[in-house]
Amino acid sequence: MARVKPKRHGVVTDMTAMCDVAFLLLTFFILTTQFKKPDVEQIKPPSSISEKLLPDASLMSVNVTPGGKFYFQPVENGTERIQLLDNMGQKYGVSFTNAEKVAFTKVQAIGVPMTQLKSYLDLPEDEQKAFKGAPGIPMDSTNRQLVDWIQQSLAINPQYKLAIKGDVNTEYPKVKSLFEGLRDIDFLKFWLITSQEGNPNK
Template identity: 40%
Template sequence: MPSVKIKKHAPENDMTPFVDVAFLILSFFMLATKFKPEDPVEIKTPNSVSSAQVPEKDNFQVQIDKDGKAYFSMDNPEYSKKVIENVNTTRNLGLTPAEIKAFVNAPSIGVPFTQLKSYLSLSQDDQKKFKAPGVPAEDSTGGEMYFWIRDVLSAYSGRKLNILVKADNSTKYPAFKNILAAFKKNDQNKFLLITSPEDAPPGTALYETRAKQMNATKKE
């Protein structure tokens, strides 16, 4: 009696559930990720071996480029709106609701009060092309950075505010000194200096701490 040969079939795997899960994960990260806003100019920060991390929210950051021009940015829309509404009233800038919204959405501000309205009336593309002169920080040019810092501190009264300073490695000391003076006039002497991280020298306490953390991570 002849043997019956069973036809062999290649196993079939339905990948549809895996694809669905992959798209769900991708969609989650796209919606949940908060992208870092672009700096108004390229800033090459000095290196350091600090282990401190930049806070994730409620940051007021002052940037100083290599030419000494000063800019600032805020990452909390609620408090950005409070600040610009106060400035609009005290400075009688006559900003429209659309221009106030443009301030809240702007990645940074780097113009004097006299140019703020015209700058905020530009489209986002034109704002990126605009060569900002910087916020005047020196007393001889109005010292407007002092007033911005004052109003930001007032808006955050009773709430923790992280003050960050990001200066180019080529920034001249007088420009940095003007920013420090603006903080000092507001009785604000504590801030975080943003630098580019580098490895700690071998043998130092920080080097040993990082080595232990890496070994613990590998064991997990």
């Protein structure tokens, strides 16, 4: 007698919970991801085979353009940025309004001397982003405003770290003045940002 095969029923899987989890994860990553801000000017760093990563927190950075102009990016903390602006204002005899302080917490990078900073902060935010022809922060043997920005940042938090991103075509004497200024304030450990190239030993 032939064996009777039981009738198979299709298995239905409820995917509602899986969709909920997927959307929750997607929302989490969108809200917590920190997107890389574009450079204020086009900078192509030299290449290296180093695989060390920059620290994520408490990082201030200096960008050096091919022409040798310096831009300073303070740490993202808004309260500490206002304190930094107050310290620099006291050092250079410049006072800032509350509106200018709020604007300073939003700037991507500082690329003007202290004498022009107030007028730059008074610009609307979209005009600040579109601002072209910035002279950069002075950094030479007679005017070391860039080192002052770094030193006043360290006075607020000595745990701040510094990364320097220079263009492959920047002349060394331009960067040398920065290195000498950092040496004079006894700040000897910092990162140099490079682009990744293949390791010939692999």
